[in-house]
Structures are given as C-alpha cells and as structure tokens.
Amino acid sequence: MASMHCIINPAGRDGSTGKRWPKILKRLVEDGWDVETHLTERVGHATEIAYELRNRFENEDQKPLIVAVGGDGTAHEVASGLRGSSLVLGLIPTGSGNDLAMAHGLHRKKMDLTFQTLLNGVDRSVGALRLEGKAAPDAPGYPAIKIRDCDGPVEVEGNVVRWVFLESDCGVTSLTSRAKLTRGKWIRGSMKYTYLGLTEVLKWKKRQAWIKIDNEEPKRGVLSMVAFTMCETFGGGYKVSPKASPQAKHGHLTVALNLSKLQMIRLMGPLRKGKHVNMWDISHGPAKRLEIRAVDGDGNPTGLPHSPPLFVQSDGEPCIQTPAILQFMPDQLLVRGALKVDWA
Structure with missing residues (x-):
C-alpha cells in the first residue's frame, strides 16, 4: 500500500x-x-x-x-x-x-x-526563486518572518530568505496581498483580488525604485508592478506571465513602471487575460536575477527600505520589503502533476 x-x-x-x-x-x-x-x-x-x-x-x-x-x-x-x-x-x-x-x-x-x-x-x-531581503513588519495575525533552517543561510546579516515556487511580485499587487491579511474576508476566489486591487490602486502612493535585471543597465522609475514568476497565473487565475513554464531554466519577469492610477485600473482586465504585455511599455521576458532598491533624492540606489514600505511577495505572502534580491535556481522541487500540462 x-x-x-x-x-x-x-x-x-x-x-x-x-x-x-x-x-x-x-x-x-x-x-x-x-x-x-x-x-x-x-x-x-x-x-x-x-x-x-x-x-x-x-x-x-x-x-x-x-x-x-x-x-x-x-x-x-x-x-x-x-x-x-x-x-x-x-x-x-x-x-x-x-x-x-x-x-x-x-x-x-x-x-x-x-x-x-x-x-x-x-x-x-x-525551479524556484530565492528571495532575500528585510522582513516586513508585523500585521494582525501575521507576525514578521524569521530565519529558518529549510531556507538556507542569508547573504546579508539582518536579512531573511524565502523561496518562491509560483510568483513573487512587488508594487500595487503586493500591497493588494498585504490588504488581504485584514480585509475582504467575505469575498472568495479572484473577485477578492479584484476588489482589493481596486481599493489599493485608489490610495496608491508612488514609490520611486531602482531595479536591476540580470546584467542589464539598471532602470529607475515609479514601481507600479514587477512580477517574477515560475508559472503562468497568480491571484486566482490572472495570466501575468503568458505561457510560462515551471521547468524553464529561468524565471519569467514582467515589469510595469510609471503607470497612472487610471492605467493601473484599466490594466486589470487585460492582466487577467494575459493581454497586458507591451501596453504602456510593459515588458515581459526571461530573467534569472532581479534586484529592487529604494532611491535617494539624486536617484541613487540605497540600502534603506522604501517609506511607505514596498512589499515583496513570496507566493502570495507579502512577507519581505525592499531592498530585496530574487535569484532563479533550477531543480529545487519535485511536483506530481497531471499527465498532460500545457507547458511540457
């Protein structure tokens, strides 16, 4: 047996x-x-x-x-x-x-x-993404995370590590998940994310950020949304990374900078259907490393957290805040799946 x-x-x-x-x-x-x-x-x-x-x-x-x-x-x-x-x-x-x-x-x-x-x-x-950064502060019923043996050692003292098997995102989407900890308990499925997303967009405060992707030149701008994923959907079916494969030898990165509140609201429909790529210069492609930092008054990256905080998710858990680094690592987990999947 x-x-x-x-x-x-x-x-x-x-x-x-x-x-x-x-x-x-x-x-x-x-x-x-x-x-x-x-x-x-x-x-x-x-x-x-x-x-x-x-x-x-x-x-x-x-x-x-x-x-x-x-x-x-x-x-x-x-x-x-x-x-x-x-x-x-x-x-x-x-x-x-x-x-x-x-x-x-x-x-x-x-x-x-x-x-x-x-x-x-x-x-x-x-594969999976290794996420290292500062622990997000406590929330009601959700204490700040701590170092665990199963996550391996940190590279920077004072940081914590978590692993990502589905997706990690930062921006208005991570604030939406942070809101989920205390609000919208009466809503189920993707409608909860839609409702909370709308409320978070309406009270969104712009955060300037410095982001570096692999060996590319760093980007600077208002970080509206960054999603580094291993799978196609998150948030109850939103196709953030169209045709993403968990067995690819890289992660799948979507970057949206400098969006207005109206653009973020208008993005929700296309995002659900995977039709958002190239709207308002939204990029999507393979990546292995992502670094996110706050910037000072001169636009230079700092080692300080954003204020107000900018959270980084680990599979829907808004448990880390900037500065943070995500790194793709191959062959981290064995998963039993259906005989036929779209990406294999």
Whole structure:
C-alpha cells in the first residue's frame, strides 16, 4: 500500500477545507492510500511539518508522497519544507487561488482528476526563486518572518530568505496581498483580488525604485508592478506571465513602471487575460536575477527600505520589503502533476 502524508490547512477557503477533509480522506483510502494526517495550527506550521517529514524520510528507500491540502499558501509552505530533497509534493487544491495546482494541470472543481493524478501523475523537477531581503513588519495575525533552517543561510546579516515556487511580485499587487491579511474576508476566489486591487490602486502612493535585471543597465522609475514568476497565473487565475513554464531554466519577469492610477485600473482586465504585455511599455521576458532598491533624492540606489514600505511577495505572502534580491535556481522541487500540462 502506497504511503501518503497529508498536510491540511483546515482554515483554507474560509474554513471549507477543514469541512471537506473527511470526504477527501475517505476517497484517498478507497484509492488504496495509507494516509497520515497533519492539521496545521498557525502560519508557517505546514513548513515545520514538511521539513520534519523531509528529515525523517529523505534517506529512506520507500518515501511517502507529501500532499498539501489547501490553497497556494499551504502549497508554498509545504514546498518550502521539501525544497532540495527527493520527496515529491502532491497537491489537493481546496483554497481560494490554487494557481500552483492549476499550473500542474489540477483544478479545485475537478477533484477526480486530482485523485487520478496522485495515483498516476508525472513527477517533474521544477525551479524556484530565492528571495532575500528585510522582513516586513508585523500585521494582525501575521507576525514578521524569521530565519529558518529549510531556507538556507542569508547573504546579508539582518536579512531573511524565502523561496518562491509560483510568483513573487512587488508594487500595487503586493500591497493588494498585504490588504488581504485584514480585509475582504467575505469575498472568495479572484473577485477578492479584484476588489482589493481596486481599493489599493485608489490610495496608491508612488514609490520611486531602482531595479536591476540580470546584467542589464539598471532602470529607475515609479514601481507600479514587477512580477517574477515560475508559472503562468497568480491571484486566482490572472495570466501575468503568458505561457510560462515551471521547468524553464529561468524565471519569467514582467515589469510595469510609471503607470497612472487610471492605467493601473484599466490594466486589470487585460492582466487577467494575459493581454497586458507591451501596453504602456510593459515588458515581459526571461530573467534569472532581479534586484529592487529604494532611491535617494539624486536617484541613487540605497540600502534603506522604501517609506511607505514596498512589499515583496513570496507566493502570495507579502512577507519581505525592499531592498530585496530574487535569484532563479533550477531543480529545487519535485511536483506530481497531471499527465498532460500545457507547458511540457
């Protein structure tokens, strides 16, 4: 009998994940899985559980499938604990966004496909982005992040590191996710991001930034949105990086500078459909390294955070602020996906 450890966020999708779990567990057992259940109790708990499982099974001949049951936040935490190991991540998408699961051919409303994939899917090695910067300040119910063994050492004292398996963004989109921590709890799915995005655009305060992409000449301007991604969509289906492949030997970078509030609002529709590239000089292309800094009065990059803060996300978690560096790293995670995906 095949072994599976399921890490469940019972609070996912406003508590519906916990309510659905008994039915999901019944199906897994019917499919022949020997299931061990781990319920998370707080932010970051899924990473702790996954890292313990990694240390327990990494050197064993028979390794269990480690399954994240929840949304993109749960998937991110479990992936963070497994990163760099030979253990395989499985996904049961029951959250609000589920973009990582969608990238690997799964869907919250097609659970039969999910169960079939867990049994007979394809294990693929994918890259990730290493994000290092200053920890964002505490928010209600969301404490500032700390250094963890599973993320590896920092390069600059006082920084923290997180890993990105779906997307990292900075600008009005990261402020939208920061708002999600305290507002819009009554809205589900992509409508939540649309509503919060509109409210954040309306109160947007311009932040001048210095950004450096790979070995290119640095750019300066008002940082409206930068998205460095491993997959095509985030935010519940927004096609920010059209045709992005998690198995590419680079990340996928979208840069939008100097947009007005009206342009940012008008961008939301095209962004959802992947039609935003080249609008208002918005660029999109491959990249391996991105650095974001605040600038002084003369336009020179500084080592100080933006004021007001400019947050940088790690898979939807606005946990780091500028200055920050993102670096692509290949073959960081094994993910079990559907037999057929658009990018493979």
